[in-house]
Amino acid sequence: MKQQWLTGLLICFLCVACFSFTMMPAQAQTLDMGSGAPVTIDGKDLFMIKARVGVLLPEERARIIQERLLQVARDSAIDIAQVTIHSSGSDAASLEIVAGQTVIMTVTEGDAQADEVTLAVAAEQRQSAIQAAIRDYRDMRVTRYLLLQAGKAVLLTGLVVWLWLLLRKADDYLRTLLQPAGAARVYVKKIPGRKWIPLEQIYNLFHYSLWAFVWGLKLVVLYFYLSIVLSFFPWTRAYSKQLLTYIMVVLESVSHAVWDYLPKGIAIILIVVISRFLLRLVSFFFTALREGKLKIAGFYPEWASPTYKIVRFLILTIAVISIFPYLPGSHSLAFQGVSVLLGVLLSLGSSSAVANVVAGIALTYTRSFNIGDRVKIGEHIGDIIEKSLLATRIRTVKNEEITIPNASILNSPVVNYSSASKETALILYASVTVNYDVPWQKVHPPLIEAALATPGILQEPRPFVLQRQFNNTTVSYEINAYTQEPHRMVDIYSDLHRHIIEFMQTAGVDIASPQYIAFHHGSASDKEAVKGKTDNH
Structure with a gap:
């Protein structure tokens, strides 16, 4: 059935072509x-x-x-x-x-x-x-000639009507094949990282494409039908000539434009092919660097992706600049004026963006942080979840996402807690104050035991205590402990503080505070005096 439709359609087109060249009188030629x-x-x-x-x-x-x-x-x-x-x-x-x-x-x-x-x-x-x-x-x-031409017109009209119906049936047949049930048999390739393309969208695409094609074909047939029929009669032959002139002028203009543009088109194709080849070569090279298959002294694997993006941008920029002179209308004043206007607008509106891009490149090659690192940027502490040339996003310990422009990061101190933990270990520390009358030999052991009892604190290297400062009535002790889990800093600090309180109380060592120190060993009158001052304040 399908072959019969195609055969009939082909025969119909051949008949119309024959009418176009055999039935058209010589008088219609220009x-x-x-x-x-x-x-x-x-x-x-x-x-x-x-x-x-x-x-x-x-x-x-x-x-x-x-x-x-x-x-x-x-x-x-x-x-x-x-x-x-x-x-x-x-x-x-x-x-x-x-x-x-x-x-x-x-x-x-x-x-x-x-x-x-x-x-x-x-x-x-x-x-x-x-x-x-x-x-x-x-x-x-002459009447005989006019009757003959009228017969030709009727014959051609019947042929066109038959062709019109044939196109309609072919359209209905193809739409039946493209129903959602039939479209379900179409294999849709899944793009990595993308969703499946809905079959309904595929059906709609074919539906509208087929509709446009069929109606375009019908209009072409109708156009040539009118041109041929009008040429049969002497009174309308001038209109037929005009219709043919319109289409011939358009076809001639298009053909001349395509032929004249052919060398430039070939140059554009060559530039695109060469650029595509270079992009694939560069991608292969930097992929090998990123995966460690290729090593260059002083070039770190994490530099591979941003460096590839920069090189790809340069290649594409050079390709666009090379293609620009070959584009149609590129030498016209209007095209050049629009290009200058866009350039001025980009220059005026992208100063901050350019600053962020430059800062993003600098942050990449200074290796300040990587994706997943626990950092402190200004007053914000969190994990790096995204790096780009314009901004960096972090997720704080409160599960808040903060976007920070790269220019601001470049001008702020950045503390990377994860970089130290990768090489040795990160030191966490907490300070307590104890009265002078408590010997240091009694303070150190509970602090070290509290640190060792905290989950996430390494047993080796062992925690150590520093006596950091002499206050008016107390001594400041600082417990330092090693960890390789910077992402659990908040939990580790919480457990460490809790254990310090527990172990210090078990050891009988009071953690002093200024108000508590003022009357801890004083008389009742002293306590009342201090309490009065405290209440007044």
Whole structure:
């Protein structure tokens, strides 16, 4: 069934093509006669008037000749053999073409020189053209000829109607194949990191594409049908010629434009192919660097991706700059003006963006942090979840996402807790104050035991205590402990503080505070005095 439809469609197109070239009369063809004004009868150009006579321009001469020729053609009393050439009595350098008592035209030396022939040859050529035009004009208005042309028109109309119905049935048949049930058999490739393409969208795409194609084909058939049918009758042949001229002018312009643009198109294709090859080569090179298959001294694997993006941007920029002169209209003032305007707008509006891009590159090659690192940027502490040339995003310990411009990061101190833990270990520390009357030998052990009892604290290297400061009434002790889990800093600190309180209380060591110190060992009056001062404040 499907092959029968295709065969019928092919036969129909061949029939229309045959009608286009066999049924169209020769009168509808346009003669290429160079510049000048044509003398036209029933849509056929007979000859060109290129020279002026006296004050009459070629256009005015052609109009007068055409009116006289139509007058002679309509007068059946004038025989074609009566169209003769006579010498002009007033001017020996010209000849007249006469039909009966009517002078159709005067052939001058200017006409002969324009055609690059002698005066006699020019007159004979015009005489033959006028006789043929009169004969065709009369023959095409005979009842037998008109009935024959009407039959051709009816036959072509039936053929076009059949073709129209055939296209409609073919459209319905293809739509049946593209129903969602049938479209479910279409294999859709899954793109990594993307969702499956809904089959309904595929069906809609084919549906509208098929609709546009079928209606475009119908309009083309209708256009050529009108052109051919109008050419069958002498009264509408000029309109047929005009319709064909429209499409031929468009096709000729497009073909010339494509042919003239072909060398530039080839240059663009070569630039695209070379750029694509370079991008693949660069991608292969930096992928090997990122995966560690290729090593370069002083080049770190985490530099591979950003460096590849920079190199790819440079390659694409050079490709666009190279392609730009070959684009259609690239040398026009309007195109150049728009390009300058866009350049100015980008320059004025992208200063901060450029600063962020430069800062992003600097942060990449200074290795300040990587994705997943626990960092402190300004007053924000969190994990790096995204790095780009414009900004960096972190997720804080409170599960807040903060976007920080790279220029701000470059101008702020950055503390990376994860970088130290990768090489050795990160030291966490906590300070407590104890009275002078408590020996340090009694303070160190509970602090170290509290650290060792905290989950996430390493047993080796062992925690250690530093006596950091002598206050007025207390000594500041600092417990330092190693960890390789910087992402659990908050939990580890919480457990460490809790264990410090527990182990210090178990050891009988009080953690002092300024108010508590003021009356811990004083008299009752001293306690009341301190309490009064505290209440007043």
